[in-house]
Amino acid sequence: MEFLSGKTRRPGGALVLYTTRHGATQRYAERIAQPLDALVKEAAYARIAQAKTYDAIVLGCPVYAGRIRGLDFFEAHARELAGKRLVLFTCGLYDPAQADVREALAAQIRARMGDAADQVAVFHLRGGVRWQSLGVFERLMMRALMGGIRRKAPEERTPFEAQMLEAEGGAIDFSDEADLAPIVRAARFGREERA
Secondary structure, eight states, X not given: OEEESSSSOXXXXXXXXXXXXXXXXXXXXXXXHHHHTOEEEEGGGOOHHHHTTOSEEEEEEEEETTEEOSTHHHHHHTTTTTTSEEEEEEEESSOTXXXXXXXXXXXXXXXXXXXXXXXXXXXXXXXXXXXXXXXXXXXXXHHHHHHHHHHSOGGGSOHHHHHHHHHTTSEEEOOOGGGGHHHHHHHHHOGGGOO
């Protein structure tokens, strides 16, 4: 999918790229693009020559089974994009307010991007899950997760685990529009808005 919310492109501007599997990262990308009047595009179809014509590049990456997917564009081109406002947001099921979740994601970004990660403003968002949209492997992973949660005594379950049990078989959405404002600011003004 590719669209430009305005009729004509301003010089510079923002490019919003995303990778998605079930749509949550794409929805966030589209919402981020609106106030930026940005082009939105799947990262798999992005080209470095095009990206270099923008002042800001936002990349949305989903997190599956604790691993960041779709970081390839920044991993391959962050050095070529030096001087641009680079913003990365991840979208996953686990709560990024937990220090261990943030640390694990930061370690993956650092391992893949090295020192180039220092020029990127990074944000972590929560997505959701719809059991009906899961593939066979994902269903097996969810079964294992849910089994582990059910084996815990109710008083030992985290609020996240309790919510997952309540939503099992249906859908749960942790997305929050309020989380997008700092990402938009970072795309407009630079990494001093880093979260």
